[in-house]
Amino acid sequence: MPRKAVISMLKTCDIIDEKNKKLRQISKEVIFPLTDEDKENIRLMEEYLVNSQIDELAEKYDLRPGMGMSAVQIGVLKRYIVIVHEVYDENDKPYFDKYIVVNPKIISNSTEMIYVEDGEGCLSINRETIGIVPRYARVTVEGYDMDGNKIKIRAREELAIAFQHEIDHLNGILFIDHIDPKNPFKGQDIYRAI
Numbered sequence: 001m002p003r004k005a006v007i008s009m010l011k012t013c014d015i016i017d018e019k020n021k022k023l024r025q026i027s028k029e030v031i032f033p034l035t036d037e038d039k040e041n042i043r044l045m046e047e048y049l050v051n052s053q054i055d056e057l058a059e060k061y062d063l064r065p066g067m068g069m070s071a072v073q074i075g076v077l078k079r080y081i082v083i084v085h086e087v088y089d090e091n092d093k094p095y096f097d098k099y100i101v102v103n104p105k106i107i108s109n110s111t112e113m114i115y116v117e118d119g120e121g122c123l124s125i126n127r128e129t130i131g132i133v134p135r136y137a138r139v140t141v142e143g144y145d146m147d148g149n150k151i152k153i154r155a156r157e158e159l160a161i162a163f164q165h166e167i168d169h170l171n172g173i174l175f176i177d178h179i180d181p182k183n184p185f186k187g188q189d190i191y192r193a194i
């Protein structure tokens, strides 16, 4: 009898916390083709992010809502990220735009800076934080899709922040590193709040 595939799901406790030193390491470039394990990791990351943004499922599976995740957050030091961005169509109906980028790199950015007014969040930071995180308002990201095809994404506003946040993770950087502890709201009057 053929063995049935084990259907697994990522749980909030599978996402490593800031206390874990791995989050401070630099992730390695991926060499194609992706391994089956990497493909499965990407599937799990995407599934978590989608479910976490659907209230009933987030509650049912006890998921913390999140829009992006980098492989290091599930303990894999490889350069790939997943972003699930909720957007609205012309009838105001929400849907998810999904981005899976391997070896992502910011190749250009705006001079304009923005920040999340309510404060940035991270699935690996499980405490209240205050302060603003200055981010480029627009970025162009280059990288590869899961098959190794080169892709280029132009992102603005919230999506641009998500890319900067996730790419930071691959370099061992957390959003809290961008906040000046002595003056957490520094730049508030200069940068645009979103």
Ligand code: CO
Pocket (backbone or CB within 6 Å): 121, 122, 123, 124, 165, 169
């Ligand atoms: Co994060």
